[in-house]
Amino acid sequence: MTFELETAANPENLKRVVIEPVTRVEGHGKVTLLLDEDNRIHQARFHIVEFRGFEKFIQGRPYTEVPVLVQRLCGICPVSHHLAASKAMDMIIGAQLTPSAEKLRRLMHFGQVMQSHALHFFYLASPDLLFGFDSEIATRNIVGVAAAYPEIARQGVALRKYGQEVIRLTAGKRIHGTGAIPGGVNKNLTLAERDFLLKDIEQMIVWSQGAVDLIKKIYCERPEFHNGFGYYRSSFMSLVRPDGALDLYHGGLRARDEHDQDIFDHLDYGHYWDYVHEEVKPWSYMKFPFIRSRGREEGWYRVGPLARVNNCDFIPTPLAEVERRIFKAFDGGSATQATLAYHWTRMIEMLHCAEGIQDLLHDDDLLGDDLLSQGERALRGVGVIEAPRGTLIHHYRINEDEQIVRANLIVSTTHNNQAMNEAVRQVALQYLDGKELTEGLLNHIEVAIRAFDPCLSCATHAVGKMPLEVELIDAEGKEIDRLVRNSSGACGV
Secondary structure, rough: EEEEEEEHHHHHHEEEEEEOOOOOOOOOOEEEEEEOOOEEEEEEEEEOOOOHHHHHOOOOOOOOHHHHHHHHHOOOOOHHHHHHHHHHHOOOOOOOOOHHHHHHHHHHHHHHHHHHHHHHHHHHHHHHHHHOOOOOOOOOHHHHHHHOEEEEEEEEHHHHHHHHHHHHHHOOOOOOOEEEEEHHHHOOOOOHHHHHHHHHHHHHHHHHHHHHHHHHHHHHHHHHHOOOOOOOEEEEEEEEEOEEOOOOOOOOEEEOOOOEEEEEEEEEEHHHHHEEEEEEEOOOOOOEEEHHHHHHOOOOEEEOOOHHHHOOEEEOOOHHHHHHHHHHHHHHHHHHHHHOOHHHHHHHHHHHHHHHHHHHHHHHHHOOOOOOOOOOOOOOEEEEEEEEEEEEEEEEOOOOEEEEEEEEEOOOOOOHHHHHHHHHHHHHHHHHHHOOOOHHHHHHHHHHHHOOOEOOOOOOOOOOOOHHHHHHHOOOOOOEEEEEEEEOOOOEE
């Protein structure tokens, strides 16, 4: 969300401050601030500056290739794209997954969410949380964490490694595997592979519980986290199981407003477009989704760990459910809308994944060889999954030659686009407005963005004409020529 005072209509009268790139996130983005001579902020925008053309260049490809192709969107959350596309292809071939196939996919996804959450919390977010937002920049990084908190850093590395091993054994390799295929999976677990994962899972649960305790302690000691920093109220959207439980792999869509009242519940995601619409704005490659019934201004929402933990009625693993209850009750529920509460709920989910992995590893269906099914063909498929960063939608149409003719991907970070801009707005007004800008103060804005764990490379689309600026520089660094294309497509010097 952009906020603009009247004078922002004349940006030539204002100073422009740019944070580029936004650091410790996946992908490339920037923040621009427009300030007057008194450093009063008149405009703040979070820009996505890269473009990925997956929706276009997979057109014409056989549908069977799509689960492998689209995961190249990302090296951090490829399994989520792999599984969402596979679920869409299941619909196209009319498949009802066998118990072995579904449980192997669920195990793969638990590993994905676990490793991604560990990566974000320990590698990307913990330097801010442990050292402070305006601490010395030279130590505010994972190397500094390893030096000052070696055991915390070691556990973070081990938790991520374990999640990647789960992926390797279910998908074939740690990044860009091929385990899920239309109608099921192409491999099961061997007894030796299951025993290998069982060997360390109890330790992973202990360390996951420790991570929850760590963020809970940090959060409780910093009251501004839950009643000040980047705080605003919004709607939330996520998948839930038919009984209302948290479910990262499958379920119906539930959206609740800022007062915890249902907007829709147990919605069949096969017709998501009747409820969610995407708006295009000329200054970003990322779209702005909103819930149709609430309109463009009020219909934006948040997805991800904070949305899922708030929306579900319970978490179906015991330790994580205890932590969910503590989170919901904390300080009269003050954490449930707080931007930085994403970190707390992210660790609750990591604990749930560790528990879920342990439960599945004791299920003999993982060793089964009934792995594929199919039924009546369709020309459209929609797959929705809860990726680490939130609800992920893959929508495809094919022709009679089984080629992709249309694709639409609404990734988690796209759902959170308006919410991230709102967080930037709140932090800019609270911490930067009227003050002399320092690196530490500017990092406050990055902290707000990082809380969402955005995957910017996943989230980029382009519709219409995007603004473009090209400069031709000679060997001496002197500008030879310059061409600017504005958002309407008009070009000039």
